[in-house]
Amino acid sequence: MSSNELDLLLRQFKGHVNGLMNCEDELVDIKYQLRGIKKSKSRCTCEEAQPDGTKIYKNSIIDLEEKLQQVRKERNYHLFAVRQVMNLLKTLDNDEVKLLELYYWDELPIRAIGKRLNYSKSRVQQLIDEIIVKIGHVQ
Structure with a gap:
């Protein structure tokens, strides 16, 4: 890795640490929401009523599972960068x-x-x- 790449990696370290912590918090929130939905046995929630009175339902479990996977990917991205810097700092x-x-x-x-x-x-x-x-x- 070049000096410029290392400099950039070190400059971004703080952002990756903060991103990792935010992802961990978000994962906890999503898992909590999923547990609540699964306990209530309600697969769908009413998003909002339209002006004509029609209700729009959304499959909460599928949406939350997708969000969970997305946040896990983001967390892994930040975790990789944090571990990379931590391994360098150990030396x-x-x-x-x-x-x-x-x-x-x-x-x-x-x-x-x-x-x-x-x-x-x-x-x-x-x-x-x-x-x-x-x-x-x-x-």
Whole structure:
């Protein structure tokens, strides 16, 4: 994986973690809804009444099962990306992980990281570049 690809992967990590958590919450909600429908033995629900009084019914179980599969696919997409980054981070020491955390997760500017760690801006950038190269060799 190139340095640019690794940089992009790390920049997207926070979004993947949040996406994964949202998917997990949504899966719990869908499973709860499915249990409720199956317990009530009602296969269809009235969506809404039309102006002429006609009711539109929708098969809730089929729709929820489809939504469940869609959310599972999305969760697996996010999970794959999260695991990929976690495996890369395992190869680093704590100081390297902390530096990447400040830059990619906390989204601090390089200058702010330098002040926090007592490094120059150029040294911080050099360290980040070295870490990217290091994890690039792990692939």
